[in-house]
Amino acid sequence: QSALTQPRSVSGSPGQSVTISCTGTSSDVGAYNYVSWYQHYPGKAPKLMIYEVNKRPSGVPDRFSGSKSGNTASLIISGLQGEDEADYYCCSAAGDYTMVFGGGTKLTVL
Amino acid sequence: DVQLVESGGGLVQPGGSLRLSCAASGFTFGKSWMTWVRQAPGRGLEWVANIKDDGSWTFYVDSVKGRFTISKDNARNSLYLQMSSLRADDTAVYYCAVWGDGWGFDYWGQGTLVTVSS
Numbered sequence: 001q002s003a004l005t006q007p008r009s010v011s012g013s014p015g016q017s018v019t020i021s022c023t024g025t026s027s028d029v030g031a032y033n034y035v036s037w038y039q040h041y042p043g044k045a046p047k048l049m050i051y052e053v054n055k056r057p058s059g060v061p062d063r064f065s066g067s068k069s070g071n072t073a074s075l076i077i078s079g080l081q082g083e084d085e086a087d088y089y090c091c092s093a094a095g096d097y098t099m100v101f102g103g104g105t106k107l108t109v110l
Numbered sequence: 111d112v113q114l115v116e117s118g119g120g121l122v123q124p125g126g127s128l129r130l131s132c133a134a135s136g137f138t139f140g141k142s143w144m145t146w147v148r149q150a151p152g153r154g155l156e157w158v159a160n161i162k163d164d165g166s167w168t169f170y171v172d173s174v175k176g177r178f179t180i181s182k183d184n185a186r187n188s189l190y191l192q193m194s195s196l197r198a199d200d201t202a203v204y205y206c207a208v209w210g211d212g213w214g215f216d217y218w219g220q221g222t223l224v225t226v227s228s
Binding site (some may be wrong): 040048050051057098100 | 207220
């Protein structure tokens with residue numbers, strides 16, 4: 001149950017695109033199409049942005065998309081906006097109904 | 111609207127016990143799998159435990175096995191986390207969340223802070 005690996009920080013200017021990677025193993029990210037992504041403003045409740053690798057819940061802008069290749073999943077945010085500045089976490093199924101999160105990535109909008 | 115309201119957090123001494131509660135409304139609680147997730151100060155999110163909709167199956171992160179127990183009372187629309195043998199590294203904000211069909215955590219509460227310190 002080791003945490004998934006995410007970059008500690010990424011940044012981009014308004015209107016640009018950024019990609020946040022999430023690297024696991026063949027026992028979690030590589031094994032299941034149950035990768036989800038969360039947006040978290042400090043002191044607030046996290047918000048589900050992507051589930052099942054690339055599906056968006058109702059109300060999440062289509063600027064947010066997800067993908068997966070092998071043991072690495074990615075969250076892509078296009079058309080960056082100031083309100084996107086937050087912490088982002090990936091999460092994956094890890095077998096036997098257990099889950100594992102990534103360490104989190106701080107997105108800065110320059 | 112879905113609402114999840116955690117309570118029961120506070121200061122507890124190492125080795126002590128605490129029970130967290132999560133009051134749910136706005137969805138069919140009895141048909142929902144639920145989860146607890148925590149965030150230690152300055153750290154990332156950590157999955158703690160899941161429970162099946164009828165409460166018959168439970169799953170835990172290794173670090174809390176044998177010390178924490180997740181349960182739910184569908185008649186009261188409430189989720190619980192009984193924590194015992196608490197350690198300093200259990201200090202965190204604890205969130206309850208709905209575990210959706212797509213294996214994402216669809217809705218979250220605002221969290222309750224647990225501090226383990228002498």
